[in-house]
Amino acid sequence: MRKIFSVFFFFFLTSVLCQNVELKKTTDTTQTFTGEISGIPITIHLNYTGIVDCDQYQHYVDGWYYYDKYKKKIPLTGIYDYYGNLSLYHFGTKQKQNSMLLKEQITSLQKVEKTDEIAQKLAPQESIIFETLSTNSNPISGHFYKGKKEQPVKLFTGNVMIYRLNNYLYLPNNKKINTYDFINKAGGNELVSYASGENGNRVLLYFEQTSNFNACGQCGASDGEKGYRVLYFTKDWNYKNYEEFLTESCRENIYDVTRTKSKDKQTITYKIGKSESSPAHTLTVDIKNATVMKSK
Template structure:
């Protein structure tokens, strides 16, 4: 009987531990991309090398690329500009011209003229990848060398180098990154999670900047704050999420009143009328990992 109880307890404990959910924050400042030039496989490694002015959508990158067959690294410097990735090799003048590039490009206006400025530095070769509007995980571009143009590709749907990753570690060896399906701002905190007849739920609280461009609208604000409820199947396959703002520069939501229940398991927020929503109440149930919106 003791053996049976021990075995039962082991499987019960294993089942409980398998249901654990965690959130890990990892800020990436470098990326490795696979791609090709004229059908020949290449590898590119790039790292964040500073902001041109005030936007995390516009910044310098440094790194290298090589043809996979030879693996001889060719140095690169360039600019990430709202998804457009421009990479340059200046041959024997790589270091001084890379420095001149960063000295000449100091604002969004000069970023727009980057190619003109860089051409005056006589690059030996360069690769331009344009922002992809397609849903396929390929970013198309061109490779330029000795007045010849060859097609180039990156085998990814996102060529952003600086990333605020928030990884949700889920049961059954599954994990998802909020960077990929919510937004690029990160700032999530795991509050609770629960299971029900229709599936599983995860409750997140978030605080993040309103705009990664500090010069743009709400760029200098305290940010967006609120809750997200993520919905999963019983097997922890992601379905969708809902977002509930309690403070927002973008939506003009301020002066929210907050109250707590006696057991601290329920929070209530009185949201005033905003630019896009009427006045309403949010009830956050921490124990059940849910948020209810009411008038």
């Protein structure tokens, strides 16, 4: 009887634990991609090595690629940007020297746009260029240049960004999603609560994030974007959509805010004054039920 009870309790406990929702943050600074050059399988490994000036949309990368059949690493250096453009170069015996020269010459957004022109003056032996016209494309297509020979190259991914602020939500039924993929790339989410209802499940997140990754522009590197997000799921925890509610914003000029918390700490009320983008309104955050209500 004890054995039966123990087995039942184990499965009950496992079932309960599997219903938890967790949020875990990881920052990627390296990525490994698979792909092909003219149909021949390759692997590309890249490391994020810094930003271009204050333009955090443009990043330096170093790494290597090899043909899967031979696994001989060929060094690469280059630039990628927030929009999915990636330019990589191999300078042969002058790889280290010319990599430094390339980065020394690319110090602004205007020079990033001339990356290939600058690189060609350093006589690369090989170039791999991806110009992503659509962020939803998978695989990503580009061009491989060796001397005067040009060949098609593909990466089997929909995202060539190396530096990634991942916020993974671990959900019941062994499901996992990354807010980086469908909300934005700024991260900054914190799990507040989650709840179930007749129409499915909800997850309530609080977020604080930079207003603009590009420190050179308006609201550059400002931590002025704050608020809540309600993520909606089906009863089987399939993601549907989300709503966002700002409580502070540099971009929307939202600063006139009064915050009140109920005695049981389950409800938070924000009275938000009129801004350039919206009239005065009230946000009521119900932590227990994982909801946010907006009213006049």
